[in-house]
Each structure stands twice: as C-alpha cells, then as structure tokens.
Amino acid sequence: MSTISIVIPAHNEEGNIGTLVQEILATRLECEIIVVDDASTDETHQTLLALKRTVPSLKIVQHDRSYGQSAAVATGIRHASGELIATMDGDGQNDPADIPKMVQALMKSGDKNLRMVAGFRKKRDDAAWRIICSKIANAYRRFFLRDETPDTGCGLKVFYRSAFLNLPFFDHMHRFLPALIKMQGGEVVSVEVEHRARTHGVSKYGTLNRLWVGIVDILGVCWLRMRAKNVKITRCD
Template identity: 30%
Template sequence: MEFQFTIIVPVYNEIESLPRLFEYLQKYLKSASLRSCVLLVDDGSSDGSASAIEKFCLDHDDFNCLLFDKNYGKGAALKAAFDYTKTPLLGYLDADLQTHPEDFELLFPYIEDYGLVTGWRKNRKDTLVKRISSKTGNAVRIFFTKDNIHDTGCPLKIMHTAYAKKIPMFKGLQRFLPAMILLQQKEIKEVVINHYPRIEGQSKYNFKNRFLGPLLDCFAYVWIKKSYIDYSLKAKHG
C-alpha cells in the first residue's frame, strides 16, 4: 500500500527535541487515518541533529531525510521537501513539538474542499514577547497578503502536494503558504488546534526575525503576486 500523506519536519539544531519528536511521530504513524510517512529536513545543523536524523531514518522505513550542506533557512527546507514529496498530500510540523502530529486529524476532514488547511493556535503557550512579536508580524502579513488568517505562522498545515510544488522559492516561504495557495485560486481553511509550551531546546526566533524579516519578505511577496504565472490545461494530447 502506497503512502498517502507526507509529514515534513524542518530541523535546525534540535538535538534535544529529537528523541521525543521521533517518539511522537512513530506513535502517530500507527494511528493516522491516512497511510503516512515522515520527511525530516536538516537545515545545516551544527549540534549533531543531522547524524541523529540519518541514523534514525536508516532504521525506519517510513522515515526519510534530506540533509543540507549548510544552513539555508526554513523556506529552503520546505521548498526542498515539497520538491521531493511524492504523496498526494503533505503536511508541515515544527520539530519543537509545540504542535503535535495527532492534530493533523483535525485538519484532514476539510482538505478535500480546500487547497490548504492550517491550524490556529488560539490559546498560545508562548512567552509574552513571542506572542506580541508573532501577533505584530501576523498583522503586517495580513495587510500585504489579505489572506485574513489569524495565525499565518502556525507550523501545522496540510495541503495538496500539486499546489505546494507550484509555490515559487523565496526566503521566508513558510510565512506565506496560505497566501501562495490563494494565488493559485484555491480556497484555504483555518482550524483551531492545540498548542504546547516548548520543553527542550531554544527558540530560534526573536523580534528581529519575527517582525523585521517578515516585513521585508512582504515586499517580495507583493512582487511575486504581481508577477506570478499560473495556468490550467483544458486538454492534453500526445
């Protein structure tokens, strides 16, 4: 039986989180409503994460990995994973486990009718600074993208792989997934999910990369929106 759903997990210096991540993913794969596999993308980690991921994947048939030669950023990790994925559906999960894989089950009922279904961390379990910076960054993105998503940065999403593969490569890609699906004239859906405090490791985000970086990325998005090419075939012969 072929896999139907690929769970993409970008990883950057998360060696402390990996044992629990592997445990939670293995547990979910046994109960998932769709036959699922995992694709871990190490984004040039320097703490041993890449070696741990490679070893684990060699021992587990439903786990695969891509290992970058240096740190390219989460947008690059996601784009590489989109290009590599072969299943009809794919999902995105952060390695810090502030969202849990079982909540993909909350999104699956809607994916047939939408291009992308994303989580909404309505009850955030983050520090005050992180919540404020995320809320500010989200407001800026909504101003530019008009996607009207409460929680654009939520790291739990599912989408049709065919649409994901048509998203152009750019830094900060992860912040604009709903907007990029809207560019393809597909509808998006937001569903309330659970959110958990970070237990291991350190957050890679601060006010600078949650606000200033996304602000610059918004201008890139405006250019892409103006220049984006999309098409559908009426027929194909030969």
C-alpha cells in the same frame, strides 16, 4: 485516503526530534516521515540515524550547509512521495495529534478548490513579547495580503504537494504559503490546533529580527500578487 508525507525541517533539535517522531507514530497515521536536517551542528543527525533503525517510514535528508527553514521545507516536499503534505516544526511545539483532523478537513471539504488547511494557534504557549510581535506581524500581513488566515506563522499545515510545487520559491516563503496559494486561485481554511512550550533547545529566530524581515517580505509578496496571472483554459483539442 491519499498518501501522506510529513515534512519536518530541523536545525539543532537533538532534544526534540526523537520525541516528535515517536509522537507521529503514536497517531497511527499511515505516512512517511521526512526530516530535513538543515546542517545541524549538534547530535540531530546522529539521533535521526539511530531512529531510522527502528522506524522504516523515516526518511532523512541532510543539507550541506544551513539554508533556512523555507529551503528545508522545499527540500522535504521535493523528496516526498505523498500526494498530501503535512508540515510541522522540528521544535516539538506543534502536536502531531492535530494532523489527522486537518487531513480530514482537506479531503472531505467538498470544495474542489480547497488546497490547504492551515493551523491556528489560538492559545500559544510562548513568552508574552513573542506573542505580541506575532500578533503585530499577522495584523500587518492580513491588512496588505488579504489572505484571511489568522496565523500563517504556524508550522502545522496540510496541503497538496502539486499546489506547493507550482509556487514561486524564495527565502521565508513558508510564512506566506496561504497568500501564495490564494494568489494562484486556491482556497485556504484554518483549523485550531494545540501549541506547546519548547522543552529543549532555543528558538532560531529573534523576535524583532523576525518582525522586520516579515514586514520586508510582505512587500515582496504584495509585488508578486500584483504581477500574478491565473490563466484558465476553457478548451484544449
């Protein structure tokens, strides 16, 4: 099996990050764990440093200031040594136990063009208003981008590192990874995953703000898709 790097963006997740790392270890998946501390102002970094003493597979990267989730994901992937990347949120709402089946789905699909397996939170443990806003944003995105992915907002994804590094970077790009992968000729499949309630801390996004920003970003991705060209080489002597 290819080397796996699990990338976790974290901002003010002191109550969640320790438990999440221990849950990853409990999967017994051979991997490195990269947590990108996006300039937390609580005890997140200190918690990670304490964990590092007993978890040699843990790599900690710290931003000088908060750049947002997409930048944190990109930083983690650039520091990863694995051929395969698994991303997940630092709030504990994703279950690391879902990662092995997603890795298996990617590696054993038989489709050489498959580049990403995306998590699908069919049963979400969130407030009703947040779920409604998410469904509206997902429906709007699917209509315009035709990415055939039911839940791009799920932080749990498994993909090839090389596929990500070939993508254009922009803020909030982590929500459009399936569309961007397909834009470059790759395939994406969705796998149903667990979703859990947040037990510590607060969400970093407001529902209405996220909905509006998402709509604006979709228009930007539509422009990228119209301008994209997939160059296929038939011969190189």
